[in-house]
Amino acid sequence: xxxxxxxxxxxxxxxxxxxxxxxxxxxxxxxxxxxxxxxxxxxxxxxxx
Amino acid sequence: xxxxxxxxxxxxxxxxxxxxxxxxxxxxxxxxxxxxxxxxxxxxxxxxxxxxxxxxxxxxxxxxxxxxxxxxxxxxxxxxxxxxxxxxxxxxxxxxxxxxxxxxxxxxxxxxxxxxxxxxxxxxxxxxxxxxxxxxxxxxxxxxxxxxxxxxxxxxxxxxxxxxxxxxxxxxxxxxxxxxxxxxxxxxxxxxxxxxxxxxxxxxxxxxxxxxxxxxxxxxxxxxxxxxxxxxxxxxxxxxxxxxxxxxxxxxxxxxxxxxxxxxxxxxxxxxxxxxxxxxxxxxxxxxxxxxxxxxxxxxxxxxxxxxxxxxxxxxxxxxxxxxxxx
Numbered sequence: 001x002x003x004x005x006x007x008x009x010x011x012x013x014x015x016x017x018x019x020x021x022x023x024x025x026x027x028x029x030x031x032x033x034x035x036x037x038x039x040x041x042x043x044x045x046x047x048x049x
Numbered sequence: 050x051x052x053x054x055x056x057x058x059x060x061x062x063x064x065x066x067x068x069x070x071x072x073x074x075x076x077x078x079x080x081x082x083x084x085x086x087x088x089x090x091x092x093x094x095x096x097x098x099x100x101x102x103x104x105x106x107x108x109x110x111x112x113x114x115x116x117x118x119x120x121x122x123x124x125x126x127x128x129x130x131x132x133x134x135x136x137x138x139x140x141x142x143x144x145x146x147x148x149x150x151x152x153x154x155x156x157x158x159x160x161x162x163x164x165x166x167x168x169x170x171x172x173x174x175x176x177x178x179x180x181x182x183x184x185x186x187x188x189x190x191x192x193x194x195x196x197x198x199x200x201x202x203x204x205x206x207x208x209x210x211x212x213x214x215x216x217x218x219x220x221x222x223x224x225x226x227x228x229x230x231x232x233x234x235x236x237x238x239x240x241x242x243x244x245x246x247x248x249x250x251x252x253x254x255x256x257x258x259x260x261x262x263x264x265x266x267x268x269x270x271x272x273x274x275x276x277x278x279x280x281x282x283x284x285x286x287x288x289x290x291x292x293x294x295x296x297x298x299x300x301x302x303x304x305x306x307x308x309x310x311x312x313x314x315x316x317x318x319x320x321x322x323x324x325x326x327x328x329x330x331x332x333x334x335x336x337x338x339x340x341x342x343x344x345x346x347x348x349x350x351x352x353x354x355x356x357x358x359x360x361x362x363x364x365x366x367x368x369x370x371x372x373x374x375x376x
Contacts, residue, residue: 027106
């Protein structure tokens with residue numbers, strides 16, 4: 001039962017991505033985080049990428 | 050200097066990328082470019098102190114979205130073209146002294162979702178025809194940065210091996226009416242000797258035709274052309290089977306097992322690939338605890354592999370080392 005609950009918690013963690021320009025000014029870097037964070041959701045970041 | 054040069058003998062492109070000669074090579078401790086940057090420390094590629102998974106463009110790419118014009122003139126016999134494409138590095142974890150096998154299955158599941166997202170994003174670029182997700186692990190396969198990571202190459206053409214596979218998949222469908230992976234699984238599940246692990250969505254096996262002693266394939270149990278066709282539940286199952294087989298690999302000789310991981314999705318050129326199935330292949334070079342399989346004359350020169358072992362025996366060895374995944 002605990003395993004199923006943990007799995008559900010994992011399922012519910014939304015993926016967030018934040019794309020930035022790297023210090024060299026030409027390459028991009030994308031930070032992926034999962035769970036409740038203060039960045040945009042995947043849907044909101046669509047315009048940025 | 051970077052360009053695509055045509056090989057008229059094989060009918061395929063080669064990338065020349067001379068800037069890659071100077072790429073980072075076994076950096077000393079504290080200078081790993083894939084570790085998070087510590088305040089006051091060496092500035093790495095990753096300025097954030099923490100992340101789940103990070104993806105960035107390779108500093109020494111073989112292909113670039115906006116490449117320079119070829120440095121050499123082409124000809125009818127030797128066409129050249131700009132080396133356009135995308136090369137990304139996918140860093141699996143902030144933990145330098147780790148591996149994908151060491152990760153909790155929840156982290157591997159996150160990686161599956163990231164790979165799915167990258168496949169979608171890169172496949173939508175108008176100059177990309179194939180998105181190739183792969184991992185080189187271990188010095189034995191030529192890795193120069195030990196921090197756990199993989200790569201993604203978005204090619205401007207379908208690479209030769211995938212052309213060959215697509216043709217095989219298409220021919221099988223045309224001849225039998227069935228998808229090739231479904232046909233293989235039908236035989237393998239009936240036989241059972243080469244299956245290493247399986248769950249609701251995937252089957253891991255050492256193929257009948259294995260070229261490396263521990264070559265391992267993961268096939269979807271139901272039709273899926275690409276990662277983007279998989280549901281979150283199927284991605285969880287894929288993460289579980291990855292965790293099982295990678296951990297079993299490490300138990301074989303009690304070493305962090307070197308391998309090349311090759312993820313085969315359908316091409317991204319917009320054509321119909323309903324006859325094709327997503328699958329993953331692992332090519333581990335170790336044949337015993339102390340010996341490697343090298344690609345020598347027959348393999349490298351003639352394209353014919355010689356396997357000194359029986360797939361059925363190797364599958365049995367690996368299957369005994371499979372453990373249940375705990376989420």
